[in-house]
Each structure stands twice: as C-alpha cells, then as structure tokens.
C-alpha cells in the first residue's frame with residue numbers, strides 16, 4: 001500500500017507556505033520531480049476568474065453550468081474531475097470537504113480513495129474529523145517543523161475554547177423595525193433555464209428568532225439568500241415581503257442591506273487591506289469595509305465595548321490582517337452587529353475554520369442569539385457542533401424543485 005499524508009493545521013499556520021514547501025520538495029515527500037496538482041478553493045477561484053475575465057470555461061459541471069453559476073458542491077466535484085483528467089502523479093487536497101454536504105463528502109471521499117491506488121495524496125485539513133480514511137501518516141506543525149502524530153489520539157472537544165465573559169454591549173439605538181415577521185416567503189418557486197430549483201417555499205423569520213437554513217449542495221440555499229440580501233431578479237415576480245415591503249416594489253437594495261448585518265467566509269477571500277481592527281468594527285455603522293467617516297463618541301464607545309467582549313481592546317490598532325482567520329471572523333461579526341440590525345445573516349460562516357475556532361465562533365453566535373433581539377439566519381449544509389439554533393428550515397431537493405420543511409428543536 002502506498003503512503004498518503006495529511007497535515008493537520010490550525011488557522012494560525014501559513015497554509016500557502018506549507019503548500020509551497022510541499023511542491024518544492026522541502027516537506028514530507030520528495031515530489032519536486034513529479035507532476036502535481038492542487039485541489040483548493042484558490043484553484044477554484046482562479047478558474048472562476050478565467051470565466052469572468054477571459055470567457056474561458058475549462059471546467060465543466062454535471063449540469064453544464066458555468067462554475068460561477070454552480071453551487072459549491074457542483075464546483076468541487078467538477079474541479080476534481082478536471083484535475084484527475086490531467087493525470088497528476090500527486091495531488092494536494094486542501095479543505096476538501098469545506099461547504100460540502102454529507103452525500104457530496106462521501107462522493108469526494110470515494111473518488112479520492114479510488115485515485116489513491118495510483119496517485120500520491122497529500123491532504124491539508126484543519127478538521128481532525130475530516131482526515132481521509134486511506135491516509136496513513138498525519139503531521140502537525142510545531143514551530144516550523146512538521147511532526148508526526150496519531151490522528152486518532154487527538155481529542156478535539158477536550159480543548160474548550162476561551163469563553164466570552166463580558167455581556168454584549170447594549171445597542172446604540174433600538175431596532176428600527178416594528179414589523180414582524182421580518183421576512184416572509186409566500187409560495188415562492190424559482191427555476192433556472194427551465195430547471196426547477198425551489199418549489200412553493202413558504203417561510204417566515206420573526207424578530208429574535210435563531211434559524212439555520214440547511215440543505216444539501218445545490219438545494220437552493222444561496223438562491224434563497226440572494227432573494228433576501230441580493231438583487232436576484234428571480235425575486236421580483238414573487239410574493240416576498242422584506243421588513244414589511246414587497247420585494248420589487250421600489251425599495252433599493254441598500255434600504256434592505258441597512259437592516260441586515262451580513263457575514264460570509266467569502267468576504268475574507270483574498271483580503272489584503274491594512275485597516276486597524278478597531279476601524280474595521282466601527283466601519284459597520286456605515287456599511288463600509290474600512291473607515292471613511294469620522295465616528296461619533298457614542299459609536300467609538302460601543303466599538304470599544306465590542307473590542308472588550310472579544311478580548312481585543314489592547315490590540316485594536318493592529319492591522320486586521322494580522323489576526324488569525326478565526327479571530328478575523330469574530331471582528332467581522334462585531335462589525336455586522338454594531339449597528340444593531342434586526343437580522344444577522346451568516347452565509348457558510350465557518351468554512352475553512354479549524355476545530356477550536358469553530359467552537360469559539362459558535363459560542364459568539366449563541367451569545368448574540370441569547371442577549372440581543374436580532375434574528376439570526378445561519379446558512380450551512382451542516383449542523384455545527386455547539387451551535388444552538390432554535391429552528392431549522394430544511395430544503396429537500398426533488399425533481400420539481402426543493403421543498404422546505406420547518407423543524408423546531410424545542
């Protein structure tokens with residue numbers, strides 16, 4: 001049996017450096033003379049860029065859609081097929097299961113298991129539970145050195161994350177909505193190019209509720225979100241009421257966005273700006289990334305309170321990019337919350353996070369659900385350990401489009 005490797009990293013490790021070292025042969029296997037490929041979200045982004053900028057469609061999905069218009073699951077399977085067709089001698093797979101539902105995870109696992117007969121696989125993962133079954137050696141970085149360890153001996157839950165001890169700040173102004181429900185879908189159906197995606201969705205989100213929108217890849221979660229937060233033209237002929245106003249009846253996207261705090265892990269992709277941590281949070285009052293206005297004393301006070309909750313007051317002047325990916329997310333949640341929005345949307349927020357940071361993130365979201373009136377809409381294909389939504393809205397794909405079911409936990 002050939003040897004395949006995994007490197008278990010945390011969000012503090014420099015993944016790009018790790019991949020560069022592998023490719024140049026300065027790491028766990030001497031592969032510098034071999035033809036290699038990298039399966040990662042960065043590779044995927046490059047192909048999507050090629051589609052947008054040069055009109056090149058090198059990677060074909062099952063549904064013959066462009067990558068840009070495909071769901072995450074469809075994209076990943078298509079990329080893997082494309083890479084395998086190039087017959088690499090070795091393959092680096094990074095965050096291979098990120099954003100994938102259980103079925104797609106099993107499909108990818110099966111494809112990689114077959115591939116591992118002939119091709120060396122090097123997996124990079126920050127979730128110990130996601131190490132591929134055929135991997136026989138797992139390493140972890142200690143300082144700059146990769147050290148072998150027994151993945152089975154690693155007890156993820158025993159490392160409890162540090163807790164947020166302080167109460168969340170009192171809002172700077174009361175919630176500016178007296179309309180309930182905040183969001184209402186009434187028999188909403190959507191198709192793309194004649195293919196039904198959503199079938200008769202009726203759903204309400206009320207102030208203070210904590211929802212998780214769940215469903216397998218391609219079931220239509222992003223499509224639903226784009227009808228609330230985006231300007232998806234498919235929303236205009238539908239019976240959708242957002243904050244008391246019928247979608248498409250003249251309200252601007254900005255009117256809607258002002259009432260929503262939003263975070264998606266996509267916001268961090270390729271983020272290079274040098275804003276200070278404190279400025280990043282205060283910019284949430286203006287719905288900008290980066291600060292272009294002079295904040296009031298009240299806004300500064302509230303920002304300081306959020307910094308204290310996060311334990312980052314003393315480092316508030318440091319660049320945001322100097323934080324780990326996990327801590328960057330906490331700052332962006334504070335940024336989304338300072339304006340005290342009636343609705344907080346979290347779109348696949350833990351993609352790419354390691355085990356410890358995921359627990360910390362869930363802890364902050366649970367705290368927001370308990371201590372504020374903001375409704376939370378958490379969108380993810382998986383039930384996150386430690387996260388406590390009150391309700392799930394589950395999309396189940398059918399030939400006639402996904403149907404939705406409301407599941408109450410208590």
Ligand SMILES: Nc1ncnc2c1ncn2[C@@H]1O[C@H](COP(=O)(O)OP(=O)(O)OP(=O)(O)O)[C@@H](O)[C@H]1O
Pocket residue numbers: 063065069070071072073074099192193197215216217218219220221222223224381
């Ligand atoms: N603009 C578009 N044009 C054509 N098809 C589209 C478009 N947007 C989405 N689709 C298709 O609609 C289906 C639902 O996609 P959507 O992204 O909403 O699913 P999802 O549940 O968010 O998936 P994932 O969890 O993988 O991100 C997919 O099959 C996708 O290919």
